Amino acid sequence: MIPADHRASSAPRLFSRRAHARSRLVCFPHAGGAAGGYRGWSLDAPWDVEVRAVQYPGRGDRFDERAATDMESLLDDLVPGLTKGFTGDELASCVFFGHSMGASVAYEAARRLALTGRPPAALVVSGQPAPQRTRGGDLHRATDAELLADLRRLGGTARDVMDNDALLEALLPAIRSDYRVIETYRPSPGQVLGIPVTVLYADDDPEVTAEEAAAWGEVTAGPCEVEVFTGGHFYLETRRATVLPRVFEAVRAALPETATAWPSTP
Known part of the structure; x- marks a missing residue:
């Protein structure tokens, strides 16, 4: 259960506290996703990495809130949280992770924080073209049946959800809003990241090509590494045993050298 003090709040959700965490992985869900999708990641995280996840308005414990329909209003909601x-030191040790739409949201959140002098330590993006290669689209204007067909095509929605007509009817407005956010998103010009x-x-x-993935290197003056898997758009689930260690490796790599050593064993 999500702690009561996080309800109706834009603060990232915490599922499993790491008392000796040296870094925090902050996850941004895909279109139609919710913070709870990362609960398993929080349980599988190493002892020194604490996983949190942002909760977009209109889903999860924020279901009764109006979903954002553009990137700017979504960021206006999430960045204050x-x-x-986080304290200043905690935010400086955070690594942002986003999959699909969440990659673009994580990137733009990092840009906003960088303008205040408080950028995250690093950014991990997944399954999404670089911002300047965004494809756009108009599925957010499509019929419910066409929107559902796209969800089935991508394969990231649980079968028990897809088979529950009443639940789908309740979730579709937020899903449609997410599609609108990413399909109308265009990055604004500005300084590149330095992380x-x-x-x-x-x-x-089918949602990202090798060229579109490599173009993420243009958003930062820092190093950029690209790694390829198989498993379709939601390879995060089909190749989880391989992907998750790679994500945590990126988190650990962002720690200062003085903080990377594991504690000695007896």
Whole structure:
């Protein structure tokens, strides 16, 4: 259960506290996703990495709130929760992770924080073209049946959800809003980031090409690494045993050298 003090708040959700955490992985869900999708990651995290996840309005414990329909209003909602949810030192040790739409949201949140002098330590993006290669689209204007067909095509929605007509009817407005956010998103010009960026994608994912993935290197003056998997758009689930260690490796790599050593064993 999500702690009561996080309800109706934009602060990132915490599922499993790491008392000796040296870094925090802050996850941004895909279109139609919710913070709870990262609960398993929080349980599988190493002892020194604490996993949190942002909760977009209109889903999860924020279901009764109006979903954002553009990137700017979504950031207006989320970024204050990031700055209030962490101390300065904690935010400096955060690594942002986003999959699909979440990659673009994580990137733009990092840009906003960088303008205040408080950027995250690193950014890990997954399954999404670089911002300047965004494809756009108009599925957010499509019929419910066409929107559902796209969800089935991508395969990231649980079968028990897809088979529950009443639940789908309740979730579709937020899903449609998410599609509108990413399909109308265009990055604004501005200074590039100065932090490490790790790019993960599947070579059989129709939503991102190798060229579109490599273009993430243009968003930062820091190092950029690209790693390829297989497993379709939601390879995060089909290749989880391989992907998750790679994500945590990127988190650990962002720690200062003086903080990377494991504690000695007896």
